[in-house]
Amino acid sequence: MVRSPALRRVLVVVVALAVAACATLKLKAYLEERVPREEVLVAKNDIPPYSVITAEDLHRVSLPVGSRVEGSLQDPGEIVGKLAAAAIYRGEQILPQKVSEAQLALAPGERAVGVPVDLVRSAGMTVKPGDRVDVFWVPGEGPGLPGKGTGVREAELVAEGATVLEVVKKESGGTPEERRQTKAAGDAVAVLKVRETEARSVVTAVGNGQVYLAKRR
Helix, strand or coil: CCCCHHHHHHHHHHHHHHHHHHHHHHHHHHHHHHCCEEEEEEECCCECCCCECCHHHEEEEEEECCCCCCCCCCCHHHCCCCEECCCECCCCCCCHHHEECHHHCCCCCEEEEEEEECCCCCHHHCCCCCCEEEEEEEECCCCCCCCCCCCCCCCEEEEEEEEEEEEEECCCCCCHHHHHHHHHHCCEEEEEEEEHHHHHHHHHHHCCEEEEEEEEC
C-alpha cells in the first residue's frame, strides 16, 4: 500500500493519463473505421525523372474521402509506359504535368546533354519538351569565313533531330556583371536527347561558342 499522499497523487495522475491515452486510441480507431474512404492511385516508390513508369511503380491506397488531389491521374493506363517528366516521390499522387510521352526516355545509344541557349533566337521562345530540333554552333573565335569579311562565321550543324527533354529558364538576379554573363551564355538551358555519336560535338560546341536550336517536324 502506498502511504505517501504525494506518491498516491502521482500514481492517480499516471493511471488517469494511461486511461485517457487508451481511450483516445480506441476513439481514433473507431472513427477511422467509420470515416468514408476511397482508393487513390499513388507512386509505390520514388520514380526518377526521365525514366519510363511501369505498373510496378504504382499502387492504390485507402484514404479518407476528399484526400484525392484534383486532376490527379487515377487510371494506370494514362501513366504506365509514359516518362516521368520530373521526380515523383513514393506516396505522391501523379498529376498530368508530371508525365510525358515515352519518346522522351533515353534509349541505349542516346545521351542527355544540357545546352545553354538564347530562347528568343532559338525558334522565338517556342521550344518545349517533345520538340525535335537541329543544333547549330557558331564558333566563338576564329578567322571567319573566307571571302565573308572579318568576324563572319558560318553556323555548323552539330546534332540533327535532337529531342528536347526539358527547358529550364535561368534566374536573372545578381549583379549587373552576373546578369551580363548570364545573357551572354543564354537565358535558358535546354536538356536535349542526342545520339551518342553526336554528344561529344554538342558538348564541344557549348564550350567554344554559341549554340542555337532550329525546330523541325
